[in-house]
Each structure stands twice: as structure tokens, then as C-alpha cells.
Amino acid sequence: MSALVRIRAERDQMSAIERRIADFVLENAQLLRDYSSQQLANALGISQSSVVKFCQKLGFKGYPDLKLSISEAVVRADNGNGGSQPGGGSQRPASLATSLWQRKSEAEEATRHINTTDALGAVASAIGSARRVFIIGLGDDDIHARALALRLSLLGVLAVHNFDVTHMAASMSAAESGDVLVVFSEFGMHPALGQLCRYAREHGGAVVTVTRHSANPLRAHADLPLLVSAHDDGAHIQPLLYHSALQHLMDQVFVLLCDGSRARRANLQANLARIQPLIDA
Numbered sequence: 135m136s137a138l139v140r141i142r143a144e145r146d147q148m149s150a151i152e153r154r155i156a157d158f159v160l161e162n163a164q165l166l167r168d169y170s171s172q173q174l175a176n177a178l179g180i181s182q183s184s185v186v187k188f189c190q191k192l193g194f195k196g197y198p199d200l201k202l203s204i205s206e207a208v209v210r211a212d213n214g215n216g217g218s219q220p221g222g223g224s225q226r227p228a229s230l231a232t233s234l235w236q237r238k239s240e241a242e243e244a245t246r247h248i249n250t251t252d253a254l255g256a257v258a259s260a261i262g263s264a265r266r267v268f269i270i271g272l273g274d275d276d277i278h279a280r281a282l283a284l285r286l287s288l289l290g291v292l293a294v295h296n297f298d299v300t301h302m303a304a305s306m307s308a309a310e311s312g313d314v315l316v317v318f319s320e321f322g323m324h325p326a327l328g329q330l331c332r333y334a335r336e337h338g339g340a341v342v343t344v345t346r347h348s349a350n351p352l353r354a355h356a357d358l359p360l361l362v363s364a365h366d367d368g369a370h371i372q373p374l375l376y377h378s379a380l381q382h383l384m385d386q387v388f389v390l391l392c393d394g395s396r397a398r399r400a401n402l403q404a405n406l407a408r409i410q411p412l413i414d415a
Contacts, residue, residue, distance in 0.1 A: 136210075136240075137203035138163060140192055143244035143363040146348040154178055155188045159204065167205050171197035234374070237366060241375040242382045244363035248347055249383060257358050258390035260340050261291065262398070264314040268339075269295045270302045270330065271318030274373075278344070278380055279318045285388050290401035299326040303333060311338030319343070320362075320376060322350030331355035344380065360387075 138160065145156045158178055159166060166174075174197075175182045189200040261267055267286055271279030276297040283295035296302040306315070315334035317327050322345040331341045331352070343356035347363045360383060364375035392399050 136207040137192065137194070137200055138207045139240045139244050140247065142240070142365040143247050143347065144192065145365070146346070151180055151184055152188055152191070154180070155185060163204050163208050166201055169201075234371070237371065238375055238378045241362075241364040241379040245347075245361070245379040245383055248361045248363055253358070253360070254383075254386050254390060257342055257360060258387050258394060260314050260342065260358060261286070261316070261387070262391050262394055264291070264312060264340075265310060266292045266294055266313045268302065268306055268309065268313065268315045268334070269293055269318075270297065270299070270316075270327070272297060272299070272324060272327070274377075275318035275320060277377070278384060279316070281381075282316065282318075282384060282388075286391075288402050288405045289391055289395075289398040290405075291391075291398070299324075299330060302330060306330065306333050306337065309334060309337035309339050313337065313339040314342060315339055316342045317344070317352060318380075319345055319350075319352050321346060322348070322352030324352070327352055328355055344383070346376070 141156045141159060145153060148156060155174070155178060158174070162169075169177070171185045172182050175185050186196055189195075189197050192200065194200045194203065269279045269283045269286075271277070279295060279297065283293040286293040294302075294305050296305060309315075313334070315330060317331065319327055322343065328351055331343075332355070334341050335355075340357045341355055342358045342360065343352050344360045344362070345353050347361040353359050353361075362376055362380045362383060364372060364379050366372040366375055392402065
């Protein structure tokens with residue numbers, strides 16, 4: 135993982151001083167080769183030791199290693215898109231496609247870095263062993279909630295999907311110990327979703343949340359949090375990165391569910407065969 139991708143992935147969990155360093159590095163990546171660690175510290179009004187600690191926290195031996203990694207990332211980016219920004223009026227379609235693909239790949243890489251194999255395995259195990267899986271997402275988040283519900287149904291997992299919190303609260307009155315609630319919420323700020331998490335806990339269920347990699351109220355309710363890292367200066371680009379990285383994340387959970395049970399794979403094949411005539415009709 136390149137230094138720039140790692141910084142974007144970890145930024146929301148950094149201290150105030152670390153975020154200042156991160157923002158400066160991200161905004162001035164092409165100029166960083168001309169800065170020494172002391173010059174960087176002076177530009178930000180912090181100590182040189184803060185810069186060194188920042189580098190080490192990211193897994194680098196020191197500032198020279200960080201600067202080298204960033205320089206290499208800048209060169210790769212320049213070779214990939216000619217230094218143009220996605221969506222620029224003068225950017226050719228082929229260049230735009232390459233740039234957007236590159237940014238999506240970085241978001242997916244950062245998201246993979248945050249969610250360990252063990253964390254994904256724990257989510258798949260909880261869903262696979264649950265009697266029922268309650269799934270909810272509001273607004274755009276319902277796209278992913280609906281997709282997960284359909285996939286689980288194809289695997290023979292009982293999925294209760296809803297996009298209305300009051301209807302979901304009513305459905306969860308029948309929840310039992312061992313059931314799972316999966317909540318999709320990009321920013322994790324909706325109070326009603328937090329209340330649903332408390333309902334699940336009261337019934338002995340486990341809570342899986344899917345949010346941005348940020349400190350948010352909903353994430354605090356999770357037994358098993360899944361986190362998405364997707365950052366971009368373009369307001370029209372950032373949502374695309376988020377949905378792409380989230381989809382890739384949930385694809386991994388789906389594959390783990392399939393690989394973990396021959397019965398689920400058999401259910402998938404049988405259900406796909408049953409559905410195909412309806413599609414062809």
C-alpha cells in the first residue's frame with residue numbers, strides 16, 4: 135500500500151497534530167521531495183519529533199522512507215493520468231477512465247487494509263450461523279442493504295430487509311439470541327439506527343455496522359464494525375469511491391459465506407436455476 139493511500143485510510147483516526155501533517159502531505163505530495171523533516175515541521179509550527187513519530191506510526195522507519203514512498207506514488211499517478219484531475223473538462227475519456235479506476239483501486243486497497251481477514255471472517259461466521267439476519271439502510275445506503283438481502287436469500291439465509299426504521303423495529307420484536315442486525319450507514323449519525331442496535335442487543339443479537347472509517351455514534355454500537363475508506367477532493371468523485379469500496383468489501387463477505395458452506399453453494403445454484411426461467415420469460 136502506498137503512503138498516500140495509507141494516510142487517507144488512517145486520517146480519520148489520527149490526533150489533531152497528525153491530521154495537520156496528513157493534510158499537508160496529501161495537499162503537497164508533489165512538493166514534498168523538496169522538504170526536509172525540519173522544514174515540514176517549521177511549515178506546520180510543530181516539532182520535528184512529531185513528524186518522525188507520524189512517519190513511524192504509518193510503518194516507516196523515518197521521514198526519508200515516507201518521502202521516498204510518496205515520491206514513487208506521485209510518479210505512478212503522473213504516469214497513469216498525466217497529472218489531470220478526474221472530471222476535468224480537458225481530460226480525455228481514456229485518461230478519465232484510468233484516473234477513476236486508479237482512485238477506486240486506492241479506496242478499495244485502503245478499505246482492505248482497515249478490515250482484517252479475521253474481521254471479515256467473524257462477520258461471515260456470524261451471518262452464516264444466524265437464524266435470521268435483519269438488514270437496514272436508509273437512502274443511498276439501502277442500495278447495499280437490498281443487495282445483501284438478496285444475496286443472503288439466494289444462499290438460503292433468512293434475511294429480513296427493510297428501509298424504514300419503524301417497520302424494522304416492529305420486525306425485530308421477534309428477534310432472538312443469535313440473530314444478527316446489519317446496518318448500513320455511510321456517516322453513522324442517524325439516532326434511530328442506534329436505537330435499532332440497542333433493540334438487537336436487548337434480544338441477545340449481534341450488531342454489524344458498515345460505515346465510513348470515522349468516529350461515529352453508530353460504529354460505537356457495533357459488535358462487528360466494517361469500515362470503508364474513500365477520500366477525494368471532488369464532491370462528485372468521493373461518493374463513487376465509497377460505493378465502489380463498500381461493494382468490494384461486501385463481495386468479500388459473500389465469497390466467505392459461499393466458501394464456508396457446501397450447502398449454501400448448493401442453495402445458490404438451485405435458486406439461480408429456479409430464477410432464470412422467470413428472467414427469460
